[in-house]
Amino acid sequence: MRPTVHDIAAAAGVSLATVDRVLNQRPGVRHVTREKVENAIRQLGYIRDVAAANLAKGRTYPLVFILPASDNSFMHGLNAEIRQAILRSSAERTDIRTIEVSAFDPPALVSVLEGLSQEKRCGIAMVATDAPEVRDVVDRLVRAGFPIVTLVSDLTGSLRHHYAGIDNIAAGRTAARLLGRFLGARKGEIAVLAGSMLVRDHRERLEGFTSVMAEEFPDLTILPVLEGRDDPEVAHRLVTDALSHNAGIVGVYSLGAGNRGLIRALKEKSVDRTLTVVAHELTVHTRAALLDGTIDAILNQDAGHEVRSAIRVLKAKADGLAVIEAQERIRLDIFLKDNLP
Amino acid sequence: MRPTVHDIAAAAGVSLATVDRVLNQRPGVRHVTREKVENAIRQLGYIRDVAAANLAKGRTYPLVFILPASDNSFMHGLNAEIRQAILRSSAERTDIRTIEVSAFDPPALVSVLEGLSQEKRCGIAMVATDAPEVRDVVDRLVRAGFPIVTLVSDLTGSLRHHYAGIDNIAAGRTAARLLGRFLGARKGEIAVLAGSMLVRDHRERLEGFTSVMAEEFPDLTILPVLEGRDDPEVAHRLVTDALSHNAGIVGVYSLGAGNRGLIRALKEKSVDRTLTVVAHELTVHTRAALLDGTIDAILNQDAGHEVRSAIRVLKAKADGLAVIEAQERIRLDIFLKDNLP
DNA sequence: CCAAATTTGATGTACGTAAATCAAAAAATC
DNA sequence: GATTTTTTGATTTACGTACATCAAATTTGG
Known part of the structure; x- marks a missing residue:
């Protein structure tokens, strides 16, 4: 059985309330006490039960997809996959919204991102347009705690957490x-x-x-x-x-x-x-x-995989959890007439 | 907000206990009452919160991987991926065990499967050896309620729920x-x-x-x-x-x-x-x-993807839930020297 | 050393579901 | 109509975590 908060409290010789304060980074814990708790966490190998935590918090993951307003099959497919994800959102505790922004237009993208920075924190998946001013806002948002992944098109040199797309x-x-x-x-x-x-x-x-x-x-x-x-x-x-x-x-x-x-x-x-x-x-x-x-x-490139991967990564980053790297690598599919899906 | 059991109870005009009896197929509910509840479930679009249910049940998913005892790189890789999955098992509520069975040996495989049929129900992922007697045990296990997926090598014509492998x-x-x-x-x-x-x-x-x-x-x-x-x-x-x-x-x-x-x-x-x-x-x-x-x-074929997919499918089947078909399709990867991962 | 501030503990409620118990009501049987 | 059986309701506890409140203990400042 994996350890619970109660086990940590007992091991650290403190109360449940204190463990809670440490875990959720609430104030009012002396440095030495905090260390005691953190040691217990490490020694017992405690991992927060995300399902239970989300249940208690009534948490949903607010996510925003920023997409270029391009009228081609690929973008339509990407949109369709996002709609599929929205259908699954109640089961996945996500709350997904999409924002269209005019294509290849850095200022437009920047203003959308700046708008988001005013709102409450949310995970952002964006088809990036590669420009210095975009990089700057993205970096600012990442520093402010927004989980950000680029989708399909990357923003190299920025602090984005992940790129969901092919090489x-x-x-x-x-x-x-x-x-x-x-x-x-x-x-x-x-x-x-x-x-x-x-x-x-x-x-x-x-x-x-x-x-x-x-x-x-x-x-x-x-x-x-x-x-x-x-x-x-x-x-x-x-x-x-x-x-x-x-x-x-x-x-x-x-x-x-x-x-x-x-x-x-x-x-x-x-x-x-x-x-x-x-x-x-x-x-x-x-x-x-x-x-x-x-x-x-x-x-x-499999748009469905990209969308699902982006969502998994954004959720993990929001919880500060690790992702399975191999799972999130978007592969280049090569199709000949014999191996079509 | 998605509806809860309370909402269904209210909508159906019955008590929480009755809703629970219907949901978990417990006896002691009249046919008409059961229908009332099922209607309410359908009308409100109720979906059981699997996370909460698992929490309440303290549920883990017992899974068994049956692998041939072959000494080649691919099987080693498959084994490594299963070990990775075992490391994640506390977070994923799985309880994974592997059984090695001599390769290309239908009777050996059959006897392992028959052994499992005596134990308490578990999900089974197996590298199938294609023989009629194997098909028979598999069908029997499926009928007995065991979720079964074939891995890498399929068992066509059987009732296995899914095949996690390439075409x-x-x-x-x-x-x-x-x-x-x-x-x-x-x-x-x-x-x-x-x-x-x-x-x-x-x-x-x-x-x-x-x-x-x-x-x-x-x-x-x-x-x-x-x-x-x-x-x-x-x-x-x-x-x-x-x-x-x-x-x-x-x-x-x-x-x-x-x-x-x-x-x-x-x-x-x-x-x-x-x-x-x-x-x-x-x-x-x-x-x-x-x-x-x-x-x-x-x-x-990506062994990691196959293992993760098998686990996802087995969990979903155990809960009677649908899987995302596109996500579970194992693709044939083609590598040239330029697109190696 | 006393007062004020800070830190810690104890406790309760909530999330959505499962599972159990016991009482009450309704239906079926004679 | 009385009895047994079946069905339903009401209620409680639990899962692991979050979060709030209030009291008690400890530390800090003067």
Whole structure:
């Protein structure tokens, strides 16, 4: 049986009330007494029963998800997962609310965060926009005791407690190796379709991609990046143009959203040639394209896992508890047509 | 605020004691009264507070892991993860014990299960050996109210509540496509190294592998399977022999354990030729081989995830609660040298 | 050494549920 | 209609923790 507060009180030779004061950091305990209690806690290996504590406190975990107002499948999926989490909130004692903030707009994000800093403490999960002023508010909030995790896109160099998302450099590198290996001995050009180079995750994916390409596949040259703004129409036009003007393209890496347009363009143009294509994010469109052979591999991050992980980490941080690191690592999923979920 | 037992009592116009009798399926409630209470539960959307209930009951979840006594890295890893879970057991209210049973030995497994059926009810996670007599005991245990999940290796056609493991046919198919695509236009022979064809997961991997090879890569022919019994020494000898006698081998698929021997054989023989190699299970050995280029891709199942998932599912089943299906799906991890954890 | 301030103890209530007891009411049986 | 059986109610204690109150003990300051 694990020790209870009563056991500590007995072991430390103090009353229950004193143990309570120490545990909950209430004033009115002399230094020596506090030490006695803390020693007893350590020796007995006491761990607070979080379930019982939450019951007594009537505690719920107020959580806020800050998401960019982007209209693409991935963000829709992320939103859906958060709604699922909200449905579970009574069982999980969470109280989740979401705030939309205009995309790639540091000042907007900063003002939302500053608004939160005025309210009572809550856990924050945010899709970060990478800017110094954002880092500053985040650091301030962390110092003020707010548990903060970044979601999907990280804020490196900040004090955020955790990042629930994939390693985007590794993702880009993996994409490059897959493309390179699938192309085998073929020489030619690779078209890269991104959303925007202003977004950190896209920049990182490109960085990883180009470095592996340069190191290991010198016969393949990367064309200037097409910025499709995660918009299917724009993507369609850019890819169509590129394929028309450049007969040497043998492969495509789509590292952002807006794959609907890419797929349409590929189908229109691929009658005359075979392209090897690696794209990000598993959606109804990319899934169909993988199955019909238009796309060769899909790299994916599991939005559901990211949301559940963010919630687990925020709750643990609010309680000052440790997390199971391996459990919270978001992996890069690689899907071929054979291992689709 | 979510409704409590008091709210139901009030709504149904009965006493707390009666609500308790209904909730915990105690006798002494007339049919009509039971219905009144059940209606109130449904209308108010009452959900039992599991934390409070467990506190009141002083409940722990007795769990048993039944594992084959196999001496390979994967089973060691699985064991390590179970030990980790045991360390967390006080916080998770679990009481975990493991039972080793000789590998690939249905009668031994059956007798262990029958022993458990005599004890008080507990959740069972087992690495199944696929045999009719095992299926029968499992079905009997499930009917007797034991929550049962299969781990790593499934028992299809049985009543087990859940399977915590990967889809091995999909794994084999994926391996075939990776090998085939990596080899590009090359023709030649593929060596397959398995542990034993008596194990269901190995059979399934081979099945998936051969079917994709046959369908999509007719220029590659599969050599007769080498059964390495998951033993490094045996594997080393078999692979060395195969490579010596057959100059046409261009690729290797290792679908079982004992990769240490495979890797040594490859290093000794690969001075004169380039092989494309796909292997299962990420261990220190396969990881190093992936990084130094001896292996091209590793397929993996995350033992930690499998153990945690099995525990979550068993607890949920014991409480009659639903699980988050997407969370419990064990995915096939594909590692290239760029996305190693 | 006395008064004031601080520290500690004792005790009770609460959270939502489980489980037990005993009395009272209702239903079924003869 | 009286008796037995079944069903229901009322009440209590418990789980491990949080939190509040008030009294008692101890320390501190003058």
